[in-house]
Amino acid sequence: MSVWSQVVGQPEAVAELRAAAEHAAHVRFSSDGEGEEGARGGAMTHAWLFTGPPGSGRSVAARAFAAALQCPRQGCDACQVCRTVAAGTHADVHEVATEGLSLGVKEMRGMIERAARMPTTARWQIILIEDADRMTEQASNAVLKAVEEPNERTVFLLCAPSEHPDDVSVTIRSRCRPLRLRTPVMSAIAEVLAERDGIDAETASWAASVCGGHIGRARRLARDDDARNRREAVLAVPRSLRSAAEVFAAADGLVGAAEAEVTALTGERDEAEREELAVSMGAGGSGKGVAQAQRAAKAAEKDLEKQQRLRATRTRRDALDRALVDLAGYYRDVLVRGFGAEVTATHPDRAREVESAARDDSRESALRRLEAILACREALETNVKPQIAVEAMVTALRAG
Structure with missing residues (x-):
């Protein structure tokens, strides 16, 4: 080793x-x-x-x-x-x-x-x-x-x-x-999941096949039920856009899942950081110099709050971006299947759904949907509110 x-x-x-x-x-x-x-x-x-x-x-x-x-x-x-x-x-x-x-x-x-x-x-x-x-x-x-x-x-x-x-x-x-560096091949990812992380061969092979060449994502999908459930929810979106109400429900679901991930990943940490700062700044103290210490504490609290907001924003963007990449992979598979190209699928476990979508919709429609997802990613990078960007995207996905 x-x-x-x-x-x-x-x-x-x-x-x-x-x-x-x-x-x-x-x-x-x-x-x-x-x-x-x-x-x-x-x-x-x-x-x-x-x-x-x-x-x-x-x-x-x-x-x-x-x-x-x-x-x-x-x-x-x-x-x-x-x-x-x-x-x-x-x-x-x-x-x-x-x-x-x-x-x-x-x-x-x-x-x-x-x-x-x-x-x-x-x-x-x-x-x-x-x-x-x-x-x-x-x-x-x-x-x-x-x-x-x-x-x-x-x-x-x-x-x-x-x-x-x-x-x-x-x-x-x-x-x-x-x-x-290049994108690791599926067999290399599956091997490291099985040998280094002790994941059973079947799960390791599945995670490696759907992770898009991202080793960390493969590990999360293999180990974390929540990560698998979030992926399932995202890939259910293309089949749940039959009405305007479902469009807005899908948008709420994507944004809500990102917010839930922010809370899960940063909530306890934020609280612990606030408590640690309060203790380090002498919270509850009395006597000479307390007023000056309290002013310094307020400035430190504002700085910490700013850092936590930035961290939450990045976590939210990253969570939404993972969902958008999964969606883009789905429509990429539809487009590829529509052309009959023999290439590796992004979501091989969705082969039947992809086959059906490629048969029912045109290749132009799949391309327009891909462009809508990419436009949403760009909008999020330019600080468009997530709810607005995602609603515009799912509306375009329904229109096809």
């Missing part, structure tokens, strides 16, 4: 990262005296850009690479170094992610300051940015300066869906070595 076993269905990428980690182990720095100087050139470089579709394992691959760079045995997955990197507690591996809608310059400045320091316990100071596509323009400019003139012991690992300028600025991309 090694850290590379966590990177599913990416043999070419793993081979490239292994070679870089082996090269990095022999790099000599300016303070080491004789030997190969610097971390640039050859198989190793100071900035990497991991790209790939959702579920391809961008951050998993980046984290495995970070462990291999720090581990004396290039990623044995058994030593203290590998375990602390995997747990996110290694002193010289710093991860940046966001639960909100964007990564601002304020969040990045702390990481940039760390990037300028020497590592404390390991050979490298590693900065892993999971959501590089969510950086604001100011945050991107700040990161660019750090990537342009890095400390010789600093390595930047950026993760984004693609190399498109909408995801990563051209200037940052030009200074990074690209590593492109």
